[in-house]
Structures are given as structure tokens and as C-alpha cells.
Amino acid sequence: MAGRRWIRTMHVLCFYTALVLLCSAVSAQQLRLQDIHTQILHPSPNLIQNASFEEVHSSGVPTGWLWSPRNTDATLRVVSDRARSGKRSLFITNGTPFGAHVYGMAEYLSPIPLQAGKRYTLSAYVYSARPGTAWLGGGGGWQFRMRLPASPNGWRRVSMTFVPGEGDVPFVLRLITESPTDGIWIDDIKLEEGDTATPVTSVSSSITQIEPVQEQVEVQGDGAFAVPFVLTLPQTAQVELVATLRQGTRRITSVTRRTRMEAGSHRVIVRGMAREVDSQPRQLILEAKTDMGRAEGQAVTRFYSRTGALRLLGELKQRLPAHEKTVAEMEKAGKPVQWARVSLTVLQNFVRYVEEDLNHKVVAPDGSETYPELRRALMQLDELREVEEHLRQQSRSPSPDVALWQCRGRRPKVVNGSFVDETTRPLFFTGYGHFGQVRADIEKFPAYGINIIQIEVGPSAIFPAEGEVNDAPIRELQQILERAEKVNVAVNLLISPHYFPGWMQDKYPHLRKRRNGFLQYCLHAPESQQLLQRYIHTLIPPLSRYPALHSICLSNEPVSFEEPCEFATRDWHRWLQERHGSIETLNRRWRTQYARFDDVPLPNPFDGNARNHLPSWYDYIRFNQEFFARWHKMMADAIREVAPNLPIHAKTMTWTLLNDSDVVYGVDAYLFSSFSDINGNDSVNWYSHGEGEYAQGWVLNAMSHDLQRSMKNAPIFNSENHLIPDRETRPVPAQHVHTVLWQEAIHGQCATTIWV
Structure with a gap:
């Protein structure tokens, strides 16, 4: 199991740049959309008031919120130039560099009476090209933090499900900015019971809206699949729903349904069939056309086919002997072979690891079968194609070998900050x-x-x-x-x-x-x-x-x-005497009145009150x-x-x-x-x-x-x-692993063993 993650770090240790090889379509692939199903949604109540920031205090801060820039130059105000629903949204800027305990904070003024042990979901819509480090959350020690991600192309909903404990209730909701950002727009914050972020309905809107339940969809296995969206209509209307699956600019398949739909929120499920489809990303676009206008939402969809993966693995196995022959011939000819051998070793070992993943089957009580490592296997097959290309490059133009440690009966020495x-x-x-x-x-x-x-x-x-x-x-x-x-x-x-x-x-x-x-x-x-x-x-x-x-x-x-134990207490008293010399000196420095060192208790770090007396705690x-x-x-x-x-x-x-x-x-x-x-x-x-x-x-x-x-x-x-x-x-x-190892070396690291 540990070896399976090596595929990424092996690339780094070879110091080559990964090349993305696009999978070509094969005749075995079958992919089509079949129908569109709709059902009415009943959203859960929002536990937050003024969640869309339509009500504004004279200071420009939304009603019900308190804003403090603290030790930053951050700003927060309600704006009307951009809104996900209603007419307004919250806008934050920050020009202060990241640092310990440096942040601006907005706090929801009414603590929310959540129940300890119950599941809740917090969500919000974000629009920002560069949000920096920002989060929404709360709880004891601010332990529940929902990061606000980059969303340069439009509103993006983020959500977090959490279970508060006794120390987290009542729940104080906070919005924090910790590092520079040109601007973050936030709208339609929602806190609700349950595991799912349901539609926001607190603000009336005249706009038809569509959004995917998940922006990134993974379809595992061959056969039928379904991708859900949420459609919100401001009023009852005749709706034409058009679902289209594209890869880049190429249209693959589409399906249309016309139906009358009531005002409110609806779940729209696009259903289709896939067989032996490669795992390259495709865009599933759902359009809704009414007399009031048009709305569109899309989900990036990937298909993971075990049948297709087994075929790709079989083809790789057939190519492997030729790669082994290439490396052997390079070595025989006296060419540098170190980097080519790294790629060959990855191929030889990961063919087996991928096969293990593809054959790892879980049988449910009802007899149905799933292959939980299918996605990982296909990801590794994609990466193995990159490794093959690197091997081919090395066979054409070998990189020089690198001198590595040779034991020769001697342990390396530590000299002047290095191993030598x-x-x-x-x-x-x-x-x-x-x-x-x-x-x-x-x-x-x-x-x-x-x-x-x-x-x-x-x-x-x-x-x-x-x-x-x-x-x-x-x-x-x-x-x-x-x-x-x-x-x-x-x-x-x-x-x-x-x-x-x-x-x-x-x-x-x-x-x-x-x-x-x-x-x-x-x-x-x-x-x-x-x-x-x-x-x-x-x-x-x-x-x-x-x-x-x-x-x-x-x-x-x-x-x-x-x-504390008797041995630590004995050592403590001896240490105090060596540090202060006399009990009178200790009492003067601590502002205490102990008669002798043996009377001074050893602080218990598990006792929060031990930290209240700072001299003894220091x-x-x-x-x-x-x-x-x-x-x-x-x-x-x-x-x-x-x-x-x-x-x-x-x-x-x-x-x-x-x-x-x-x-x-x-x-x-x-x-x-x-x-x-x-x-x-x-x-x-x-x-x-x-x-x-x-x-x-x-x-x-x-x-x-x-x-x-x-x-x-x-x-x-x-x-x-x-x-x-x-x-x-x-x-x-x-490149991440590559950068980590180089940065560590620049700052003095000469040895490392990576956790896998």
C-alpha cells in the first residue's frame, strides 16, 4: 500500500517535467445522455438571519454583524455591484501580509443555539480570483473552518458538514481574512441541520438559476449514471431543459425535455450510459429556457471504467518488454542510464500495483460489486503514460548520471553542516x-x-x-x-x-x-x-x-x-533552588510567600488554572x-x-x-x-x-x-x-514534491525520509 504513492515522488526525484498526454478516443467507448428527471426540493430552514446581506447598518456593515479589521488594513462592506441573489453581497479586501495572529474578523452577533452531537452544514457562495487565506466557521478554539476558495469565473458554493461538541455551543459564526486579497464577494451564507447544503430561499429573486450539486463529478464503473443539478424558478413556467456533454469545444451527446415546473427549487437529474469511457474531463452543461430568460450550470465530469482500465493496462504490459530492452541496450552501449532506469522501475512495479487496485473488489450485502480503487488505478495509468514518455526521451537524449552515496564499508560523516x-x-x-x-x-x-x-x-x-x-x-x-x-x-x-x-x-x-x-x-x-x-x-x-x-x-x-509525580516534584524543587538561590528571592520575583522550596507545588499542565500565575508557569x-x-x-x-x-x-x-x-x-x-x-x-x-x-x-x-x-x-x-x-x-x-525537497535542501536539509 505504501508503495503506491511513490509514483508522484518518483517523478520528482527524477527531476523531469511531467508531460500531459491526451488519451485518444477509441472505438470501444460509448457515451450518451438518455433523459432528464425532475423533482421538487424542500430546502431546510436557514439558522442565519440577513444571510444575503440585504439589510445594511449605517456603517456599511450588514445588520446583525460586527466587523473589526484588528491589526490589518482589511475592509468589509456591503456592495450592490455584484450579487448572487437579491441586490447585495458582502465584499472584503485585505492588503496586510500573512502573519501569526494577524487577521480581520466579522462576527455574527447572535450566537446560534446548535445542539451538541447533531450534524449541521455551513455553506456560502464565493466569487474571487485571489481570495488569499480566508475562512468561515467557528466553534471552540475556532476549530471548524471552511476555507473560501478561488472562483474567478463566477459564484461558487462551498460547504462544510460538522458536528459541534459541548464546547462549541452556542455557536458563534466568524468570517476571517488572514492574508492579502484584491477582493472576495460573499453571498447567501446558510447554516442548516443535516449533511447536505440545500438551496437558499431567504431572498426573493426574479432570476432563474441552475447549479450542479457537485462541481466535480466522478462516475465509477460502466453502465448507467446520473448527475444532479438544482434549478430555482422565480415563478411557475414552461421550461425547456437541455443537457449537453462536451469535451472541449466538441459536442458529444445531448438530450432535451420540455415540462411545466412550479416556482421554487427543483432537483434536475441528467441520466445517461457510459462504457469504456476514458477519464479525461468533460463538461456536462444543463440549460433551462423559459419565457423569463435562460440559465445554465455545468459540472466537470470524469468517467472511470474498469473495462477500459484493464484494456489500457494490458496494452502497457505488452509494451513493457520493449522498454526493458531499450534500457538494457543503453547500458550495454555505455550511455547514462540512471534516469531511464528510474522510469523503467516505476513502470515495472506500478503495473502490478495498478493490477492490484483494479482487482480489489468489495461485495455489498445485497451482492452488488464495487471497485473502490478504480479511480486511483486510472490516475496511475495516466501517470504511467507520462513515465513512458520520459523513458523514450531519455533513450533519445540521456541525462547525465548523478553520483550517489557508495557505502564501501564506511558510514558517512557529519562535517561542517553536511554529510560527507x-x-x-x-x-x-x-x-x-x-x-x-x-x-x-x-x-x-x-x-x-x-x-x-x-x-x-x-x-x-x-x-x-x-x-x-x-x-x-x-x-x-x-x-x-x-x-x-x-x-x-x-x-x-x-x-x-x-x-x-x-x-x-x-x-x-x-x-x-x-x-x-x-x-x-x-x-x-x-x-x-x-x-x-x-x-x-x-x-x-x-x-x-x-x-x-x-x-x-x-x-x-x-x-x-x-x-506531576514525586520524582518530577523533587527535581522541580532542586531546580528552583539552583535558579533562584533562596526562597526569599523566589518570593520577591514571584510575589509569593512560600516558607521553603519544598512548599512550592509543581504546576500540572493538564490544569488550566496552572497558567494563571505567570511567574511559576514561566x-x-x-x-x-x-x-x-x-x-x-x-x-x-x-x-x-x-x-x-x-x-x-x-x-x-x-x-x-x-x-x-x-x-x-x-x-x-x-x-x-x-x-x-x-x-x-x-x-x-x-x-x-x-x-x-x-x-x-x-x-x-x-x-x-x-x-x-x-x-x-x-x-x-x-x-x-x-x-x-x-x-x-x-x-x-x-512539481509540489520537487519544490518541497529543493526548498528544504536550500534551508539546510541533507537527509529526509518521506512519510508514505
């Missing part, structure tokens, strides 16, 4: 983590251009029971390191102290402490620290002699957020940061006792290094650099899909990498590089 080989040549390591698939695919990676992986093991695997040492995981790691050395793939080992033996907590119940994060036991207790040291002394010596062992990662996404933050760095140093020292030349780092989450609200987690960039040979992190840069100010979320990586490099001149190792969100189904261009 024995000749001091700088090295870059790029690869994947983190589970079983990377272990299985080690031998495949060099042909992809991949030269590092991250894998993990934890103390519970080595110490499964009291008095028992299981060396099977160590022997397995030795085998992996031997395999990796043979093919020049480096291995970063995460020693995962969060996999803590349950029998230890049974034996020492005081280890069970309430904590946030992966580490779910008392870190201050000497018993837990002693076990970790014993674990390291058992694990590391048998592995340290392998040159393919690149480095050790001490912890995974570490946070120190723990309720001291707790620093105490926690220093302790957490010492806890990591304890493990680092244990490693250096048995393997002094093995580089060490920790997988800190970059946002905990930067966000003021995250200082409570005990992660400090300078303190962590003090025990590290490598600046380790876990960071995120996701593609924006056309929303927001930038094409991707680059700021976090840039700031955090610069911060870490400023603390220590050591290479950055992002060992959990989140380029694409989990369970993302939308296409992500290869």
Missing part, C-alpha cells in the same frame, strides 16, 4: 519510511534513486517479559543492514522509546502517569530511565559495526506533557524544557558509551519549536541541539490545491530549518517528511 563521504564530498540522502514495506523493498530503491530509509524498533520488542531478552529483532535488523549495505542504501534507526514494556508498568505502577503524546509512562522515574539505558546497551553494540547504519533517532515526535516551562533535553541526553550518552561515532538526533515536530502555544511541550531547539549530532525533525509542507496565498505551505519548513541550523551547524534530517496528507485522494503535482 571519505573524500569530503557532500552527500544528500533521500528516501522513505517507516514500516514493513520499506524493509521489503530495499533492493528496489537504488533503481528509483533512493538511498536511505527509516525503520524502528522499541524496548518492548527486546524485553517482552521480565528477565527475558529477545534478540530476534536485533538479528532481523542485522540482516536488513547487510542487505542495505550491498545496494548502497543507508538506514536510520528510530529506537522508539514509546514502545515501553507493559510488564514494567505492572511491576512499577507509579510509571502509569497521565501524559500527552507517544510516551505514555513517567519519564522522571528512575526505573523507566534505567530500562531505556539497558535497552540501548543491548540493542546498539550488535548494530553499530554496520556502515549502512546511518544514524540513530532517539524519539518519535517527542513531547513532555505529564502530570519557570515550569523552562524546567520542563531542560528536563526533556536531559532525558534525551541520557539516551544519547548511553549510545555514545558503546558507539561513540554513531550520529544521533531526535524527531522533533517543527511546530513545537516555533509556536508560542507549544512551548508547554518541552521542546527547545537550542537545548535539543546540545545532545544532537544532526538537527532532526518531523515537518509538513502540503500542496494548497489552489487555496490560500501560496501554492504550498512552505513557511513552516523554512522557519524551522533556519532556526535549527542557527542553533547548530549540523545537517537537517527530516525523518518524517509529510508532503501529502494521509488519505489524500486529490491529484498532487510532481
Whole structure:
């Protein structure tokens, strides 16, 4: 499963520009529209008053709303030059650059009495070429946020379904602008019960309107299909409905129906039949013609045919031997073959992955069959055609090979902010983590251009029971390191102290402490620290002699957020005495009246009131940061006792290094650099899909990498590089991954393992 997302990142690591190859129509394709069905809709009530902004306060702000530009130059006013319904809409501008806590805000003045646990849908119409970062939503901590996307060609409805909790009600609706925009028009906001955004009916209109229920429609499988639209009529009329399916300027098929329809909202369903239709986008256009005028709406429609996909896959399989022969002949002739081999490797492996997707069938209780991975299979077939074209280009004009790390019995060294080989040549390591698939695919990676992986093991695997040492995981790691050395793939080992033996907590119940994060036991207790040291002394010596062992990662996404224990309280009192010298000094600085240090309680981070007394809270933050760095140093020292030349780092989450609200987690960039040979992190840069100010979320990586490099001149190792969100189904261009990796390198990253 993990390997299936590699198709995009492989393209990037080849550094080639993707070429879009249009699928030619084949005789097997059948596509026609058959009929149009209509039914009356009964919209749900809108829980928002003045949702179309027809009522205006003398200040220009809509009645029932409060506007504050706060620390921006943003403006908000009701305008009459553009409206989706009625005569007016809301217009926002903003010229202030994006920044932390920088935003303008409109607030709906009447909190809405939603019911906790019930489903609601928020929707609005947006018209903007460049909306910047803007959203509509609310809830406790403003957790429900509906982004306002770009819609340069007309009004676009966006919606969000959410379930409020007790902390979200009554619901305060907010409209926020966070970054520059030339203008956003907003109209017909609606908040209603249920999972669906139903038509807006609060404002009378003399205009006939049509809009698709979904702007992007995906039809999976062969046979009948149906695409719904919503038609709103200002009065009863004889209506001619015309549905047309086009591809570009070419008309494919159409169907017409004439019928008398009542005033109000109607669901109009266009039905048709498709067989072996390719997945290229087509426009389904629905027109409504009446004596009052004409309206039109359209949905971009894609068809995903399993029969067609199997045919395309079969054709690709037939071409594969010729590609293999081409690469072999290039190599025999002494031509550069690295980039061609990357493309060939992708083709060889993904033919099988696509076939798995096409054969993955789900049978419903009624006996019906669906193929849930059909869409992904067809997307990959499209991309594989691009890979084929790249291979053909390389066969005609090969790109020069790139020098990659060669193990040759030596581990790379850390010198002057870089990884270097024995000749001091700088090295870059790029690869994947983190589970079983990377272990299985080690031998495949060099042909992809991949030269590092991250894998993990934890103390519970080595110490499964009291008095028992299981060396099977160590022997397995030795085998992996031997395999990796043979093919020049480096291995970063995460020693995962969060996999803590349950029998230890049974034996020492005081280890069970309430904590946030992966580490779910008392870190201050000497018993837990002693076990970790014993674990390291058992694990590391048998592995340290392998040159393919690149480095050790001490912890995974570490946070120190723990309720007080006797050991932490003892350390707290000692720390306070060292910091303040005397209880009198502490009392003067804190404005307190403690008789002795032992009387000072250790703040509990789970208690919100602990933050009310700022002097003690500030001291707790620093105490926690220093302790957490010492806890990591304890493990680092244990490693250096048995393997002094093995580089060490920790997988800190970059946002905990930067966000003021995250200082409570005990992660400090300078303190962590003090025990590290490598600046380790876990960071995120996701593609924006056309929303927001930038094409991707680059700021976090840039700031955090610069911060870490400023603390220590050591290479950055992002060992959990989140380029694409989990369970993302939308296409992500290869250029996004390409840009992420280059930007990280420019800001000091020399190694990364990508999360898949």
C-alpha cells in the first residue's frame, strides 16, 4: 500500500517535467445522455438571519454583524455591484501580509443555539480570483473552518458538514481574512441541520438559476449514471431543459425535455450510459429556457471504467518488454542510464500495483460489486503514460548520471553542516519510511534513486517479559543492514522509546502517569530511565559495526506533557533552588510567600488554572524544557558509551519549536541541539490545491530549518517528511514534491525520509 504513492515522488526525484498526454478516443467507448428527471426540493430552514446581506447598518456593515479589521488594513462592506441573489453581497479586501495572529474578523452577533452531537452544514457562495487565506466557521478554539476558495469565473458554493461538541455551543459564526486579497464577494451564507447544503430561499429573486450539486463529478464503473443539478424558478413556467456533454469545444451527446415546473427549487437529474469511457474531463452543461430568460450550470465530469482500465493496462504490459530492452541496450552501449532506469522501475512495479487496485473488489450485502480503487488505478495509468514518455526521451537524449552515496564499508560523516563521504564530498540522502514495506523493498530503491530509509524498533520488542531478552529483532535488523549495505542504501534507526514494556508498568505502577503524546509512562522515574539505558546497551553494540547504519533517532515526535509525580516534584524543587538561590528571592520575583522550596507545588499542565500565575508557569516551562533535553541526553550518552561515532538526533515536530502555544511541550531547539549530532525533525509542507496565498505551505519548513541550523551547524534530517496528507485522494503535482525537497535542501536539509 505504501508503495503506491511513490509514483508522484518518483517523478520528482527524477527531476523531469511531467508531460500531459491526451488519451485518444477509441472505438470501444460509448457515451450518451438518455433523459432528464425532475423533482421538487424542500430546502431546510436557514439558522442565519440577513444571510444575503440585504439589510445594511449605517456603517456599511450588514445588520446583525460586527466587523473589526484588528491589526490589518482589511475592509468589509456591503456592495450592490455584484450579487448572487437579491441586490447585495458582502465584499472584503485585505492588503496586510500573512502573519501569526494577524487577521480581520466579522462576527455574527447572535450566537446560534446548535445542539451538541447533531450534524449541521455551513455553506456560502464565493466569487474571487485571489481570495488569499480566508475562512468561515467557528466553534471552540475556532476549530471548524471552511476555507473560501478561488472562483474567478463566477459564484461558487462551498460547504462544510460538522458536528459541534459541548464546547462549541452556542455557536458563534466568524468570517476571517488572514492574508492579502484584491477582493472576495460573499453571498447567501446558510447554516442548516443535516449533511447536505440545500438551496437558499431567504431572498426573493426574479432570476432563474441552475447549479450542479457537485462541481466535480466522478462516475465509477460502466453502465448507467446520473448527475444532479438544482434549478430555482422565480415563478411557475414552461421550461425547456437541455443537457449537453462536451469535451472541449466538441459536442458529444445531448438530450432535451420540455415540462411545466412550479416556482421554487427543483432537483434536475441528467441520466445517461457510459462504457469504456476514458477519464479525461468533460463538461456536462444543463440549460433551462423559459419565457423569463435562460440559465445554465455545468459540472466537470470524469468517467472511470474498469473495462477500459484493464484494456489500457494490458496494452502497457505488452509494451513493457520493449522498454526493458531499450534500457538494457543503453547500458550495454555505455550511455547514462540512471534516469531511464528510474522510469523503467516505476513502470515495472506500478503495473502490478495498478493490477492490484483494479482487482480489489468489495461485495455489498445485497451482492452488488464495487471497485473502490478504480479511480486511483486510472490516475496511475495516466501517470504511467507520462513515465513512458520520459523513458523514450531519455533513450533519445540521456541525462547525465548523478553520483550517489557508495557505502564501501564506511558510514558517512557529519562535517561542517553536511554529510560527507571519505573524500569530503557532500552527500544528500533521500528516501522513505517507516514500516514493513520499506524493509521489503530495499533492493528496489537504488533503481528509483533512493538511498536511505527509516525503520524502528522499541524496548518492548527486546524485553517482552521480565528477565527475558529477545534478540530476534536485533538479528532481523542485522540482516536488513547487510542487505542495505550491498545496494548502497543507508538506514536510520528510530529506537522508539514509546514502545515501553507493559510488564514494567505492572511491576512499577507509579510509571502509569497521565501524559500527552507517544510516551505514555513517567519519564522522571528512575526505573523507566534505567530500562531505556539497558535497552540501548543491548540493542546498539550488535548494530553499530554496520556502515549502512546511518544514524540513530532517539524519539518519535517527542513531547513532555505529564502530570506531576514525586520524582518530577523533587527535581522541580532542586531546580528552583539552583535558579533562584533562596526562597526569599523566589518570593520577591514571584510575589509569593512560600516558607521553603519544598512548599512550592509543581504546576500540572493538564490544569488550566496552572497558567494563571505567570511567574511559576514561566519557570515550569523552562524546567520542563531542560528536563526533556536531559532525558534525551541520557539516551544519547548511553549510545555514545558503546558507539561513540554513531550520529544521533531526535524527531522533533517543527511546530513545537516555533509556536508560542507549544512551548508547554518541552521542546527547545537550542537545548535539543546540545545532545544532537544532526538537527532532526518531523515537518509538513502540503500542496494548497489552489487555496490560500501560496501554492504550498512552505513557511513552516523554512522557519524551522533556519532556526535549527542557527542553533547548530549540523545537517537537517527530516525523518518524517509529510508532503501529502494521509488519505489524500486529490491529484498532487510532481512539481509540489520537487519544490518541497529543493526548498528544504536550500534551508539546510541533507537527509529526509518521506512519510508514505
